[in-house]
Every structure is written in C-alpha cells, then in structure tokens.
Amino acid sequence: MLICPRCRSPLRLGGACCDRCGCHLGRLQQMLGDQQVKVERLIDHARCLALKDFQRLEHCLDEFERRFPQIHAIVFLGGLLSGVSAAEAGFWLLNQGVCTRPSGTMPNRWGLAVIIDPVERRAGLAMGYALEACLPAGFGSEMLQRAAVHLAHDEHVRAVDALLACLDRKLRSQGSARRRTVPPGTQRTDPHLGLEVLPEAAPVPAQSPQHR
Amino acid sequence: MKSAFHHGLVLGLVGFACAASALLAQDDDEGLPLPSWSEEDLRAMREQPQAAPLLNNLLWPENVEFLAETEPASADTPDARQPAADLSRFLPPHLIASPGAGRSLPSAFIPTSAASLRDVSAAFLADAAGWPPERHLIDPNGELSETMEGDFARFLEFHARDARVRLHVLLLGRDERLPGAASPVMVAQGSLQHGNACLAVVPRGEPWRLRLFLSRHVHETAPPAELAEMLEDCVRDAMLATDEDEQIHRLLVRLSIRLFWLERLLTKPAAVKEAIVRNPEPLSEVTVLPDPVPIIETRMTVPLAAGLAALLGLIFWRWRRYKLRHYVWTLPEREVAPRLGGAHCGGGTWIDYR
Numbered sequence: 001m002l003i004c005p006r007c008r009s010p011l012r013l014g015g016a017c018c019d020r021c022g023c024h025l026g027r028l029q030q031m032l033g034d035q036q037v038k039v040e041r042l043i044d045h046a047r048c049l050a051l052k053d054f055q056r057l058e059h060c061l062d063e064f065e066r067r068f069p070q071i072h073a074i075v076f077l078g079g080l081l082s083g084v085s086a087a088e089a090g091f092w093l094l095n096q097g098v099c100t101r102p103s104g105t106m107p108n109r110w111g112l113a114v115i116i117d118p119v120e121r122r123a124g125l126a127m128g129y130a131l132e133a134c135l136p137a138g139f140g141s142e143m144l145q146r147a148a149v150h151l152a153h154d155e156h157v158r159a160v161d162a163l164l165a166c167l168d169r170k171l172r173s174q175g176s177a178r179r180r181t182v183p184p185g186t187q188r189t190d191p192h193l194g195l196e197v198l199p200e201a202a203p204v205p206a207q208s209p210q211h212r
Numbered sequence: 213m214k215s216a217f218h219h220g221l222v223l224g225l226v227g228f229a230c231a232a233s234a235l236l237a238q239d240d241d242e243g244l245p246l247p248s249w250s251e252e253d254l255r256a257m258r259e260q261p262q263a264a265p266l267l268n269n270l271l272w273p274e275n276v277e278f279l280a281e282t283e284p285a286s287a288d289t290p291d292a293r294q295p296a297a298d299l300s301r302f303l304p305p306h307l308i309a310s311p312g313a314g315r316s317l318p319s320a321f322i323p324t325s326a327a328s329l330r331d332v333s334a335a336f337l338a339d340a341a342g343w344p345p346e347r348h349l350i351d352p353n354g355e356l357s358e359t360m361e362g363d364f365a366r367f368l369e370f371h372a373r374d375a376r377v378r379l380h381v382l383l384l385g386r387d388e389r390l391p392g393a394a395s396p397v398m399v400a401q402g403s404l405q406h407g408n409a410c411l412a413v414v415p416r417g418e419p420w421r422l423r424l425f426l427s428r429h430v431h432e433t434a435p436p437a438e439l440a441e442m443l444e445d446c447v448r449d450a451m452l453a454t455d456e457d458e459q460i461h462r463l464l465v466r467l468s469i470r471l472f473w474l475e476r477l478l479t480k481p482a483a484v485k486e487a488i489v490r491n492p493e494p495l496s497e498v499t500v501l502p503d504p505v506p507i508i509e510t511r512m513t514v515p516l517a518a519g520l521a522a523l524l525g526l527i528f529w530r531w532r533r534y535k536l537r538h539y540v541w542t543l544p545e546r547e548v549a550p551r552l553g554g555a556h557c558g559g560g561t562w563i564d565y566r
Contacts, residue, residue: 002551005559014549025553069540087560094557108556110543115562126560133546140561148565175541 005087028092039097045078046118053157064164068171072099072106074113075160086115086124094126123151134174324387331391345403348372351383355416360457377408377430377471384415396425419450419459434477440511442470
C-alpha cells in the first residue's frame, strides 16, 4: 500500500497529490529547491560517523551495489528543515538528485534513499519506481523497523547494514542470478586513464635581473 | 456307609505308612556307625575348638573338657545356633591367600601399546582359514591349555546346537591383531558365509580389544544401538575377571546370552531359514558377510553424521560467500504510473525512533 510521505495516508495510483494533505513534489521544490543537485553516495552532514564507520558504511554500499548493479543507494545523515519529513527528503532527493558512478549517471528509478536525522531521531526511506515495483507493499516500513533497533542506540552503520541486508535477501529472491563478468566497453582505450586533463599552464616569464 | 468305608481305608493306609517309616528309620540307625575320634583329632579340637565341626553339638566325643567353654550361656540365641567357624577350611587356598602371594593382578589390565601391537602372521591366517568349520573355537596359536580349550569348545558346540546365530571365536595373542587386509569371511573355510554367524576376535588377556563380526542379515536387522550395547556388555563382563582364561570364559558366556537375545530381534522365522539352508540362494544373494563391518563402527555413527553435517554446512557457507562475491542479480523492469508529480520516485515512508 502506498502512503503519503508527509501524512502517511494511503495514496491513489497515479494521483498527482495526496488527497488528505495535498503533498506533492512541487511543494517540496518550493521549500528545498527545484534545481538538479549532485548527490554523493554517502552524505554525513551531521558528522556523526567516525572515519572507521564511514569506511564500513562505504564497504556495505559497495557490496550491495556490486550485487545489484542496477541499484544505487544514497545515505544521508543530517538535520532536516522543519516541516519536511524524512520521507519527503528522500522523495525530493531521488527526483532532484543526480547520482554518478564510474560507469556513468545512475537512473533514479532504481535509486534508494535512506535519510537519518540524528538530531530529531527520525529516519525515512524512499525508493524509485522500478525498485519499488520489485518489493511487496509495506516492505519499506519493515526495513525501517529493523534498522530502528540499531538507530535507537545511535548505531548508524549497523542500522544501514541491517536495512541493506534485509533488502538484499528480498531482492535476491526476486532477481535472476548470473555470474559477474566485466561488461564490454568498461576497459578504457583513451589515454590518461579517462582522467580529466588539466589545461597546460602558461609559461612563467623569466625574471629579469633588474627586478632584483 | 460308603464314606465311612473310605475313611477307614485312608486311616489304614496312613497307619501302614507310619509303621513302615519307623521300621526303616530304626534300620538306618542300626546301620550307621558312630563317629570315632582318634587322639590326634581330640588334640586338634582342644587346640582350635572354634574350628571343629559342631553339627549342633551332637557329634562331640564324650567327656570333652572344652565343651562347656564353647557352649554359650543361652543356647537359644542366634549366636549359639550359628557359632563362628573358621571358613578357611571350606574355601580354595588361592582365595584366602594374601594378594601379594598369588599371581600379579595388575598386569592383567595393562594394555599393550598401539606401537607394540603386531599383525598376526600369514601362517596364522592360513591356519585360521583352513580351520575345520565344525570346531567353533579357532586357536591357531594354541593359546589355551588343553582343558580350557575342551571346555570352551564344548560350550560353543552347545551354543551352536540351540542358537540361530552360530558363534565362532578366533583367539589372538596378547600383542596380536588382525591385519586390515585380512578378511574374516575366509575364516573356518568360509563357513561364516552361510547362515547367521558371529565371529568374535578375542585377544587373549585384552578383552577390551574384542572385535565382533556379524552376518549381514543379522547386522542389518538388529538395531545398531543393540549391537553396540552387546559389545560393551561383553567387554564389561570380561573385565570383571583378572584371570585370562576366566576373562574368555565370561566373555563367551555373555556373548552367547546376548546372541540368544539378539535372535528375538531377527525378523526372519526359523522355517524360512531352514528353507534357505536347504535351497541355497545364488551367490550374490546369500546372507553372508562379504564386507563385514565391525560393530565398533556403529558407535562412530553420530560423530560421523555430525562431521558430515558440519562439512555440508561449510560447503554451503563457502558456496554462498562465493556466490555473493561473484554473482550479480538482475531485477525485472516493471512499469509504474508516476504519482505526486515525481518523475523517478513517488514517495516514501518514515519512522521516529526515539
């Protein structure tokens, strides 16, 4: 069952806004902006992750995205504007964000946004349409409940790990497995390993002896 | 009238019987001589009055001085009726001898080290293979004395006469063992292949190294726990004795009893068994022990099963890790109608975890 990210009331399929609170993307764009934003995979505005936790979380996300190359995950830890719920933040992030990987820009219909507000102690989850269609109704709430056990102890890494593990098991039962191969075109043929080439620096004029 | 005649007849018979018994008793008393005591006997009684045969004080010689000393004040007390006597005269000498005076007991339970065990010789195996089938005690080394061998052989013949599972006993030396390549099937000219048989390989003096081989039919019919218990029971009972011959004796008796118990668990009735004996089955179907399994292996079932389960679990775990690392999952694309104005996402859910 689809619910409104703001008031949690049921939504109509294809409805342009929530029948109860009138929530829609346009309202969020007025509050948070309507421009496209570049989104990193792990955003820690709250600065609640130590370096070790940051690396562990990166590893979790790496493993998850390696098993499901269609999906990209975004974890946001930080305070939210008043009047914006965690689910609304994820909803806005997946529609306005541009997430890039070495293979290119990831389609947000396969995106997963995990929003954690450690100050207000609330967490939200948003999924793109394609990912949402692979999961049963209400599975997002179930994942959040599993993560809440660890979030209550401020164990953010374990919370995200538990959430991803739950999603991992479900998606493996839904998808078809095949042995991983290096996709064609991955090997670079251009020079400089595909790195951006800096413009050549202008030659520095030699200082004349008179300046000394 | 008729009942009075019967009563009279019964009374007459009873009276005749009493008179006849009295006459016979009188004849017996007259026929039995009274004991006569020599001077040496009297001297011995004076020296050890408590060891003399009393027989309720009726057979003492007359005018014995120590009679009054040994006679208790109250003859009705239990102590008087059962006076203390020196039982040493009624026990075998080796039972009352001091422990250090007899044979050395501890050596009976010192096991031969595994390094000291040696395989039996080829000549031993050849003798065992050519042993007459009707002789159930197989002793190529001649470990037993002639008397003990005769006793055990008669016992095994007696067992084979009544039991459905014949018992053959192969005696080994104290430091001997059967080589791994030796097949117990070939013992006694292959007679163990026919019918239900049990071969007990008994190292002399080391009953804890007992090995039992059963016919396949018996082995598969009886529960493994019962067989393991049978083996343990035989070893336990043999260990109660310290004498090597006595150990073998106890082991054989216990094993014979357990084989009789085992018969109740065999499902095949006797009539069917006799039919099989008269009409031997083809070679491939004969109930023999082509691949005899020592019963001791049944005790390894649980550890083996646990080890197998652990191995399977390890393989599954490794395979799962390998799959998670080297496989990717492709999810199907499904069309979803956009909602709430979102092009890629149509909402979400949230919780408070405070």
